[in-house]
Structures are given as C-alpha cells and as structure tokens.
Amino acid sequence: MDTARRVLVVEDEPKLAAVLCDYLNAAGYGSEWLADGRLALQRLQDGSQAKPAAMLLDLMLPGMDGLELCRAVRAFSDLPIVIISARVDELDRLLGLELGADDYVCKPFSPREVVARVRALLRRADGRLAPVTQQAAAPMVIGGFSLDEAGQRIAWQGQVLQLTPVEFKLLRLLLSQAGRVFERSRLLDLIHEDFRDVSDRVVDSHVKNIRRKLAALQPPQDCISAVYGVGYRFDPGVGAEGKVAG
Template sequence: MAAKDPHILIVEDETALAAVLQDYVTAAGMQATHLDRGTGAAERALAGDVDLVVLDLMLPGVDGLSLCREIRAVSDVPIVMTTARVEEIDRLLGLEMGADDYLCKPYSPRELVARIKAVLRRRPVLDPGARPAPAPSAARLQLDREAWRASYDGMRLDLTRREYQLLDAMAARPGRVFSRDQLLDLAFPDDAEVFDRTIDSHVRNIRRKIAAISPSDPIRSVYGVGYAFDPDAAK
C-alpha cells in the first residue's frame, strides 16, 4: 500500500495568509486543513490523521504556546510555530514547549513548505500497516559515551571534552533546534566556566573538524535562536 500524502494542520487566524499556505501545501503534494482559532485545535491535532501542525503563536481562543504545551503532553506530532513577535523570549519559549521549528513573520510560503518537508523527513510519515524502515547499521556520526570518543564517516573526530559534550547533546535530539542557553544546560550543567557565546566557538571548532573529514555540515544554524544537529544535511 502506498503511503498517504502528509496531512498538515494549519492553525492561523489570518485567513488570507492561511489560504495562501493551503495552496502552497497542496501544490507540494500534501493535504491541508485550516483552523482560524486556537479553540479546538489541540483536539484536531490529536485526532490521529495529522502529520504536522503549523501553529501561529497569537490566536483567538487559546494561544499557540498553550496549544503546543497541550499537544506535547500527549503526542510528539511535529509542530512548526510561526509568529510576528520576534522577541527572543518568544523564540525560546516556543522551542522549550516542544516546537520542532520556528519561523518569524513575514515569511515566504515557499520557505515554510521547505521547513515542513525538512521536519517530515526527520520524522517520516508511514502507512498505518507499514513497518518502519530499519535503522542504518552505522550512522555517519558515532558517539562512544563510555570512551568519550566520536567518529564521523568512520574517521575519528579529535574533539575536546566540551566539544564532545556539545555534539552529544545536539545529536541526542536530531533536528531539534536548541537555544544557546538550552545547550549550556544540557551539555555543561556543572561547568560554570562555559558561557552562552562560547557555544558559537565550540560549534565552529566542531564544524572545522568535521570539514576535515567530509564536505557535509550536519550542524544547522537558526538565526536568532541557536543550533540543531540535522542528519539530512549530513547525507
């Protein structure tokens, strides 16, 4: 049986924008359903036939952060949050509530569709009766947590302790965008000598060492937010 087209739930109170998004999503070979308010959106997202939710932050009825929290309490359905509020606190709150990606308005509908496809590639949509494809026997990145060793494409990465901790924290949630503060808490919980801006330096060093082995760059930068380990970029 062929896999069904992905079903995208668009929760957006700007009806003109939502209509354009529906057209782009449909043209990309996906199904689209639109809700213009937050009330009832969580129930619709959890109905079982939705593969990804495009969720606006500011909604009548129930706001996007509350919806994201409600959905995440019971489901890992992918969520791409959108908003016209670009303050850092909104970005961090959206990601901490469990959003898979974040897009600030105004944005190109084409870019949103590209983000949707990227998230779905990381979390493939399967037929209900289909079996998941087996995981590859050897991922490009290999981490030995007992020996504190890392390798990429079978070649050892000569990482410092902090670089290893940072890469391990990102790779544990592939595709998830982390703020610098979140990476500090995850990778260096007891290291008072590491500050948020030193994250950038560590990422540059990790990229340089991977580049010496492979032309691919598996670390994705998200402007104004942070970083993600993106296995798609590593292919």
C-alpha cells in the same frame, strides 16, 4: 498529492491560511485549516481522525493561544511543530522552542520558506520513524543509553525518549561522540542546516527540553554537561545526582 502527509494550519487570518494551504498543496502535501486554538487541540486529541504529519501554528489565536496549545500538544505528541508568528523578539522565539516547537518563523515570511522548513522536519521525522530491517546494525549502547539509528530511537534502559526530530538529531550527535565538547555553533549548524537567522540560544532551548525528558526517566539522568562559553558534552553513565549509574 500525498494527502496522507497532511499539514494542519492553525492560523486565524483566513487569507494567510489560504496562501499557506495553497503552497502546501502545490508542494504535494494535503492541508487542513483551523482558526481556533482550542478546536485545534480537540482535533489532535481526536483518535477517530488520521493525525496530521505536521502543524503550522500561529501564536495569536482565539480559544487558546499558540504557546498554550504547543505546551498541551507536547504533553501527548511529538508532532513536528513550526510556529509562525508576528512576534519577532528573541525571547518569544526561545519560549516557543522551550515549549517544544521544532522551528519558529517570523512574519512576514516567504511561503516557500515555510514549506521548505516543513519538508525538512518531515524528512527528519521519516528517518526517526523508519522501520527496523533485518540488515540494520544493532543499536549502539553507551552508558545505559541505546541509540537505534535504523529506528531513529533513543532509549535509557528500555525507556524510549519521546523526542522531536530536532531533539533526536541533537542528542544522537552528543551521544554518538560521548565526552566530546561540541560548540553551540556546530550544534546549530547540525539542527538548522537549511535554515537562516537563528540564534545560538536556540540550541540552549533544545538542550533544556532534552534535559527535562532525561530527568523524567527512572532513575533520572543528568548526562548533558554545559561547558561554559563553549557548548555541551554528553557524559555517559551519570545520574541526576552526579553519580555514575550502574
């Protein structure tokens, strides 16, 4: 078992948490269980303990609910997060994604599917954090943005964007083919190629998160354009006020 790849399960139903931990362990991951949202936040903020590789997060939690916890974690970490919840409404799914979750699984679910989704997110995170080798190609520069494929990083004039694995994958595609309009269905296939039963509006939620991070840059950037009824396009060199950045 690769205990270094530990998944934090934040779930207040002991039997369900035990099942998830068992399946994670069988898949070769370590597991850790907490039933309280506030304790989970303290655990993730504790610099004396090794950080988990991912988190499975229920929404209905004592201490601090899952949405609040997700928002708090995203303020300091790009830890891959999969929400597991009995809330099946699309609005709840979109809210979870807008707060920074990478995926949302509705109860009841197959534990094998949950493990598969964790594995997919960790695979993307591994690529994003892969060390740069001497043989790696130089970063691609587009409109002031630097796309480092080897290091799986995107930066604007030296400011590295703190992207989740899904956000990196989406922005990488838009950036690498600047000016091209991508349909929502195409972007959805890209970011959730191994998932099922997800809405096109999931793409809108991820793009909203990316735009928020672009707006926090200095100077702010607003280079992802929505094409009504179709999808999104990356327009390099456009600042937050619609002016070409020089």
